[in-house]
Amino acid sequence: MKKIYCSLIVFSIFLTGCDAVDETDYQYSENSSSQTITSQNTESEYDSYVVFEIEGNIENEDVDNAVEIIENRVTESCPNLNYNIYSDYDTKIFRLDFDRTEKWSELFIENLILHNSVELRKGDSQSGTLVIDKENIADAESYFAENYLNWVVRIDFDEKGSSLFADVTGELAGTDIPVSIWVNDELIFAPLVSCAITDGRTVITGNFTEKSAEELAEKIRSEFLPYSISVNEYKLAENYT
Numbered sequence: 001m002k003k004i005y006c007s008l009i010v011f012s013i014f015l016t017g018c019d020a021v022d023e024t025d026y027q028y029s030e031n032s033s034s035q036t037i038t039s040q041n042t043e044s045e046y047d048s049y050v051v052f053e054i055e056g057n058i059e060n061e062d063v064d065n066a067v068e069i070i071e072n073r074v075t076e077s078c079p080n081l082n083y084n085i086y087s088d089y090d091t092k093i094f095r096l097d098f099d100r101t102e103k104w105s106e107l108f109i110e111n112l113i114l115h116n117s118v119e120l121r122k123g124d125s126q127s128g129t130l131v132i133d134k135e136n137i138a139d140a141e142s143y144f145a146e147n148y149l150n151w152v153v154r155i156d157f158d159e160k161g162s163s164l165f166a167d168v169t170g171e172l173a174g175t176d177i178p179v180s181i182w183v184n185d186e187l188i189f190a191p192l193v194s195c196a197i198t199d200g201r202t203v204i205t206g207n208f209t210e211k212s213a214e215e216l217a218e219k220i221r222s223e224f225l226p227y228s229i230s231v232n233e234y235k236l237a238e239n240y241t
Contacts, residue, residue: 048240136164188204
């Protein structure tokens with residue numbers, strides 16, 4: 001089966017992270033619907049924490065949903081992490097306490113709150129016609145491809161996405177109009193198409209390392225976050241195992 005072959009347009013994204021503000025410890029008290037964060041000093045059994053705030057006019061159900069998505073991202077990236085999450089419906093703030101591991105860094109914290117949007121569009125502009133979005137992506141995987149002698153990222157579409165991808169690649173085959181993939185509004189690649197692709201997947205190639213390929217695959221397969229979340233403060237233990 002023939003596939004798209006392309007040159008990856010590489011964007012290096014350097015996130016500066018948050019400047020930690022006053023490292024106020026928190027006390028957690030139980031109420032009927034959630035756990036309330038208060039500004040009283042207390043000792044935590046964990047060595048690190050992050051305090052998130054959900055922005056906008058949202059309901060309690062949205063707070064629960066946002067917390068669940070962040071928690072899913074944490075456990076997918078760090079399956080053996082020891083942690084607790086506490087949330088406050090009134091302030092729309094939730095706090096993640098955890099024992100730091102090598103995975104955690106300022107960049108990792110910033111990546112946790114990305115929307116992780118994925119869009120396939122006609123042409124190489126973000127104003128091009130949207131063909132497929134996150135809803136139609138079933139999975140993404142990074143692996144070392146012997147035929148490329150490098151790391152690649154494979155995207156698998158669901159049934160609807162596969163049909164849409166076959167249609168658009170058939171339409172654009174042999175033309176000078178590419179199919180572009182955008183992740184968090186950044187152009188990842190925009191290859192020209194030589195034939196219709198009907199097997200429900202495409203492969204992103206380029207100058208990947210094992211780490212950068214897995215980071216991209218994780219963003220693509222990660223659940224979409226439909227909320228704007230900011231990091232109010234954080235503390236990362238300096239000494240960790």
